[in-house]
Amino acid sequence: MENKELLKRIYLLVKPHRRRLVIAVVGMVMVAGLTAGQAYMVKPLMDRIFFDQEQALLNILPWAIVLIFLVKGLFYYLYRYMLESAGQRVIRELRKSIFQHIHTQPTSFFHKTTTGELISRIISDVTLIHVAISRALIGLLKDLVQIIALLGVVFYLDWQMALIVFILLPVAFTPIVNFAKKFRKYSVSNQQTVALISNNVHETIAGQRVVKAFGMERYEAKRFSDLSDRLYHIIARDIRLNSLQHPLMEFLGGLAIAAIIWYGGHQVLSGQSTPGTFFAFLAALMMVYEPVKNIGGMNITIQQGLAAAIRVFNLLDTKPEIKDQPGAIILPPFRKAIKFRDVSFSYNQANPTLRNINLTVVAGEVLAIVGPSGGGKTTLVNLIPRFFEVSAGKILLDDHDISEVTQTSLRDQIAIVEQQTILFNDTVKNNIAYGDLDRSEDEIVTVAKAAHAYDFIQELPEGFDTEIGEGGARLSGGQRQRISIARALLKNAPILILDEATSSLDTESEQEVQKALANLMKNRTTLVIAHRLSTIQNADRILVIQEGRIVEEGTHANLLADGNVYRELYNMQFKNSNSEPSNLTP
Ligand SMILES: Nc1ncnc2c1ncn2[C@@H]1O[C@H](COP(=O)(O)OP(=O)(O)OP(=O)(O)O)[C@@H](O)[C@H]1O
Ligand SMILES: [Mg+2]
Incomplete structure (x- = not known):
C-alpha cells in the first residue's frame, strides 16, 4: 500500500473524532509554548534578581511560575484526555468493523485464514494502530511544536550559539530515520510470529485432550518453544536497535552541551553575554533534548503502527467471495422444489468434489443421502444454504436461483444439524x-x-x-x-438438513429421536445424511453418492433389489447382526 493512500485511510478513521483531536492539538500547542516560557524564565531570574538585585521582581516571579505550571497542567490534561479518548474511539470502531467484516466472509475464507491471525488483527494490530495514532502521530506533533518553541527561545537569546545547535541537530536525526526503515520491516515478521503463537495456543488448548491422549505434550511444547524463540530473535533485533538509539542520541546531546558551555562560557567571561542568557539558553537546550529523544522512540511506534494498519486494511479489503447480488430478491416461503441443475463443485481448482449433479427434491419429501465417506454428501447439502458457491450449474429453490436471492432470506428457510x-x-x-x-x-x-x-x-x-x-x-x-x-x-424452517444428526446416539435414544424427527419431517422437506442405513429405510427416496456423483437412486426396496453400491453397503452393515434394522417412522 502506498504511503499516501495509507495516510488517507488512517485519516478517514480519525475524521469522525476530529473535534477531540483539534482540542487536543490546541492544548498541546499551549503546553509547548508554556514549556518554552519556563525555559525563558531562567534569564530574568539570573540577570535581574541575582545580578541586578530587583526585590520587586522576586515577589512576582514565584507567582508567575506557579501560574505557568498550573495553566500548563490544565492544558496538558485537556490535550491528553482528548487525545486518548479519541484514540480509544478509533480502535473501538475499527474492532467492530473488523469483527463484522470477518463474519461477512464465506466458509472458504476460514479454511484459508487461521483463528490466531484474525485474533491478532483484532487485538494486537488494532492496539498498535491506536498507539501509533495517539501517542506517536500526535505526540510527534507536540514534540515538534515544543522543539520549535524552544529553539525560538534559543535563537532569541543568542543566535550565534543557536547556530551551533542547529548544525548538531540534523546529525542526531539521521540515525533515527535509518532505524525507522528497519523497524517497519521487522514489525511484519514480528506480527506474523505473534499470529502463529496465538494460533498454536488456541489450537492446543481447544485440542488439549488429543494432545494428552496421544502423549504429544513434549512435541507441542517444542513447537511452541520454537515459535517463542523465533519471536525472541525478531524482538531481540528490535531491542538492539532500540537500545542503541538512546545512548547514541544522549552522546550527541552531550556533545552539543559541551560545545555550548565552552563557547557560551567564553562569551559570558568576556562580557559579551550575561549569565542569565547563558543559563536560560542551557535550560532551553536541555528541554529540547527530551522531545528530540521522544521523536526517536516514536518513529518505531509509528512504523509498527503503519505496518499494523496495512495488515488491518488488507483484511478489511478482502472482498467476500459470496455476496448478495445487486438487486437480490427476498426468497418467498419455500413451496415447491429444490432443484440441482448440472451442479459441479470443487474446493480447489484441481479435482471436482461434485460432478454434474441433477436432482429435484419436491416439497414434503424426505430424501436420504448415503454413500462412502468422502463421497461429497456434506458438500452437496452445504451448497443449498450457499456456504459455498457452485463451480458450475445452478441450484434453484422454487425456480429462484439461490445466487439471486439474499443470503439471509435463503438461510432463514433452512434448519441444519451439522455433522460436526x-x-x-x-x-x-x-x-x-x-x-x-x-x-x-x-x-x-x-x-x-x-x-x-x-x-x-x-x-x-x-x-x-x-x-x-x-x-x-x-x-x-x-x-x-x-x-x-x-x-x-x-x-x-421449511427445509431441514440433517447431516449425521443422530450418529452419536445409542440405538434406543436414536430411535426415540428418530420418532421426534419423523414427526417434524411431516410438513417439511428433509435431506438426511446417514451412515447407519437403519435410520433411513423409510425415506421417500435414497440417493447414493460416490466420488461426487449420484450413482444410484430409489427407495430402499428398489435399491436393495437393483442397486449394487447400496446393497453392498447394506449387506456390510447387517451381515453379522440378526436383529432387524430399526425404522425411521413409527
Ligand atoms: N474445505 C475443504 N477443502 C478442500 N477439500 C474438502 C473440504 N471439505 C471437504 N473436502 C473434500 O471433499 C470431499 C467430500 O467431502 P464431504 O465432507 O462432502 O464428504 P462426505 O460424503 O460428507 O463424507 P463423510 O461421510 O465422511 O462425512 C472429500 O474428499 C474431502 O476431502
Ligand atoms: Mg459428511
Missing part, C-alpha cells in the same frame, strides 16, 4: 434458542423434549441455565447432538 456439532460457551437455553434469542421458555422446553434432551438437561446443575463450556465441552457427544437437533427444531 457446533455449540457455544453459553447456557443450554441460549444454545437452543441460538438464532432467535427471544423464543419463549415453553417453546424451548417443547423442542428440548422432542429432541430427547429434556431429561438430561433437567439433571444438569442449573437446568436450562447451565453453562456448557467451550464448544459444549461439559456435555457428552450425544447430548451435544441432541441440543443441536433441538436448535434446528426450534428454527422451524
Whole structure:
C-alpha cells in the first residue's frame, strides 16, 4: 500500500473524532509554548534578581511560575484526555468493523485464514494502530511544536550559539530515520510470529485432550518453544536497535552541551553575554533534548503502527467471495422444489468434489443421502444454504436461483444439524434458542423434549441455565447432538438438513429421536445424511453418492433389489447382526 493512500485511510478513521483531536492539538500547542516560557524564565531570574538585585521582581516571579505550571497542567490534561479518548474511539470502531467484516466472509475464507491471525488483527494490530495514532502521530506533533518553541527561545537569546545547535541537530536525526526503515520491516515478521503463537495456543488448548491422549505434550511444547524463540530473535533485533538509539542520541546531546558551555562560557567571561542568557539558553537546550529523544522512540511506534494498519486494511479489503447480488430478491416461503441443475463443485481448482449433479427434491419429501465417506454428501447439502458457491450449474429453490436471492432470506428457510456439532460457551437455553434469542421458555422446553434432551438437561446443575463450556465441552457427544437437533427444531424452517444428526446416539435414544424427527419431517422437506442405513429405510427416496456423483437412486426396496453400491453397503452393515434394522417412522 502506498504511503499516501495509507495516510488517507488512517485519516478517514480519525475524521469522525476530529473535534477531540483539534482540542487536543490546541492544548498541546499551549503546553509547548508554556514549556518554552519556563525555559525563558531562567534569564530574568539570573540577570535581574541575582545580578541586578530587583526585590520587586522576586515577589512576582514565584507567582508567575506557579501560574505557568498550573495553566500548563490544565492544558496538558485537556490535550491528553482528548487525545486518548479519541484514540480509544478509533480502535473501538475499527474492532467492530473488523469483527463484522470477518463474519461477512464465506466458509472458504476460514479454511484459508487461521483463528490466531484474525485474533491478532483484532487485538494486537488494532492496539498498535491506536498507539501509533495517539501517542506517536500526535505526540510527534507536540514534540515538534515544543522543539520549535524552544529553539525560538534559543535563537532569541543568542543566535550565534543557536547556530551551533542547529548544525548538531540534523546529525542526531539521521540515525533515527535509518532505524525507522528497519523497524517497519521487522514489525511484519514480528506480527506474523505473534499470529502463529496465538494460533498454536488456541489450537492446543481447544485440542488439549488429543494432545494428552496421544502423549504429544513434549512435541507441542517444542513447537511452541520454537515459535517463542523465533519471536525472541525478531524482538531481540528490535531491542538492539532500540537500545542503541538512546545512548547514541544522549552522546550527541552531550556533545552539543559541551560545545555550548565552552563557547557560551567564553562569551559570558568576556562580557559579551550575561549569565542569565547563558543559563536560560542551557535550560532551553536541555528541554529540547527530551522531545528530540521522544521523536526517536516514536518513529518505531509509528512504523509498527503503519505496518499494523496495512495488515488491518488488507483484511478489511478482502472482498467476500459470496455476496448478495445487486438487486437480490427476498426468497418467498419455500413451496415447491429444490432443484440441482448440472451442479459441479470443487474446493480447489484441481479435482471436482461434485460432478454434474441433477436432482429435484419436491416439497414434503424426505430424501436420504448415503454413500462412502468422502463421497461429497456434506458438500452437496452445504451448497443449498450457499456456504459455498457452485463451480458450475445452478441450484434453484422454487425456480429462484439461490445466487439471486439474499443470503439471509435463503438461510432463514433452512434448519441444519451439522455433522460436526457446533455449540457455544453459553447456557443450554441460549444454545437452543441460538438464532432467535427471544423464543419463549415453553417453546424451548417443547423442542428440548422432542429432541430427547429434556431429561438430561433437567439433571444438569442449573437446568436450562447451565453453562456448557467451550464448544459444549461439559456435555457428552450425544447430548451435544441432541441440543443441536433441538436448535434446528426450534428454527422451524421449511427445509431441514440433517447431516449425521443422530450418529452419536445409542440405538434406543436414536430411535426415540428418530420418532421426534419423523414427526417434524411431516410438513417439511428433509435431506438426511446417514451412515447407519437403519435410520433411513423409510425415506421417500435414497440417493447414493460416490466420488461426487449420484450413482444410484430409489427407495430402499428398489435399491436393495437393483442397486449394487447400496446393497453392498447394506449387506456390510447387517451381515453379522440378526436383529432387524430399526425404522425411521413409527
Ligand atoms: N474445505 C475443504 N477443502 C478442500 N477439500 C474438502 C473440504 N471439505 C471437504 N473436502 C473434500 O471433499 C470431499 C467430500 O467431502 P464431504 O465432507 O462432502 O464428504 P462426505 O460424503 O460428507 O463424507 P463423510 O461421510 O465422511 O462425512 C472429500 O474428499 C474431502 O476431502
Ligand atoms: Mg459428511
